[in-house]
Amino acid sequence: MLITTDLTSADLTEIRQSALGAADPLGVAAALADAVETGRLADQEDAGLALALAAEIAESRSRLDAALRYADRAVEAYGARDDSQAGAARALRARILFRSGRADEAMAELEPLRPLLTRHSDAAAYIGAALTVGGRNRTAEEWLTEAVKAALAERGTAAEPSTADEAGLLFFLLQQRHRTRHALGLPHDSHDNLADKLETRLANASAAAAAEDLVFWPRAEFDRLIERWPALTEAYGATWDEHRARLERALTSGPTVTLRTGTVDGLASAAGADGDPADPKTRSAYARRQAAVAWPPERNEACWCGSGSKYKKCCLPRGRA
Template sequence: MLTTTTELTSADLDEIRQTALGAADPLGIAAGLAEAVDAGRLADPDDAGNALALAAEIAESRSKLDAALRYADRAVEAFGTRDDSASTNAKAVHARILFRVGRADEALAELEPLRPALTRHTDAAAYVTAALAAGGRHQLAEEWLTEAVQAALAERGSDPSSAEDAGLLFFLLQQRHRTRHQLGRSHDAHDNLADRLETRLANATTTGGGDELLFWPQAEFDRVIKEWPALAEVYGPTWDEHRARLERTLVGKGGTPLSGTADGLTRFAGDDDPAEAKARTGYARQLATQPAQITWPPERNGSCWCGSGLKYKKCCLPRARG
């Protein structure tokens, strides 16, 4: 349960999203988010929809579908007529839960207006596809994604892989490919384009393996190393070493730490091995398109970027000299 009486900022919500599922009482955190909305304890009242959608996802992950639906209902209501990435995601979560409670007609009615968002928001493909998959509508998902891919290609001309916003097209193609795999479809021209874009985008990522800016908060780091022990060589055998390696990379090359989760990596990898470099690089690129990443460097006397609660000068700053 969230017991703090201080206001929750957008950054707090981002941190909760990264850590809630690994917490001892995730359902208490979900209830606390709803209580913070009710009590007016959000630094930005416009975050109400985000907080309630997050509560819905947490409750859904624990199969508490009645609670999840209540939170999702409220999230959609809080967003009102907003038409942005966050509201799209919340509506897709709402539809996914409606499918899971047996209200398929309502779920489809919720999703149909979201189809244009597939070509506007990089994460819409994942949320809408997940909702349709929850209702067993894999073929419909393939149809929507194919239509979105064709529309995106029409906007990009003869060399789509060179477009600056090729990331959105890549995520559409990737979701489509995974859906087609579930349907037993054979490789087609769009799947070949997905392979080309993956190579192009991997090369465009900051030098190194492409995932060198991935940061795993401590609970997530422990899960990553437990589930994929070989990644200790990539990210370090301990969380202290992981932070030290990333701090040295940031000092040497700059950049923005990309806060990841074990569940997020698994979802992104789909049928691929999450420990493979290709999956990790793609996940890093997906995180890089999201708006609320970790600010680096912080002020010397400010809170450290790693989330330890210590001052930067007493925590990760000295690690760059190790």
């Protein structure tokens, strides 16, 4: 892989999506490490991220010595940071240590990371993966149980979350714990029941969202829409950037849907004099009558949102944020 320009965070995200399918993934890993070494990152704060990605690529090809070297450098690059990315890098290093038969060192790396379970879902995912690779499912179940209890205690007297979005990190912890207990053959308890309930609600919400086509509001139309009907920020986003990011994520990760362009006048006409444009049925019926937007464009083509920028530099990274 030849890197001819400084790598941005968006470039690193794109490489993460495509590296394992590259003709020479280990070459990609080496190029990432070299970019860090030679200062070819747009933001030097991304050094740890680039090196951790190199470590994961090498690990996937069972080049554990190289993977550990990259992981060591990633942890060093993060220094004393204790955020999600730094925690994920340390948990990744522990996972590679487990694969290398160095279980005691792996556990010594993971133990200080336990507080991150209730703070960052990304770091929690890496911690859980490391424990699974190391055959420490019972330890994972114990840590996740404590994290779930802490998250529930933090909610205090608040009502039980009714949706996965409302539960946030708690939902992730419940899911991870539920799957770990299933692997251990443990019976359901109240936390498992809550995980099942939230997963069912999430599935129902996804099915409902898939039932109606996605509506894209060009910038000028979006501004008019929100000014006229402020309540529609819940359905379409509070800002145009949020609107575009929501659509890109839905298009790349959800069920197959069609993206259609909307206009304020068209929606007002569909609602009629007595109708409610915020009514999902009204919006769904309106969407199905609108022209479809060609998606996805080629990476180097103009973005579908009409910004004038290339897709790879505009909405493509929004969907991966």
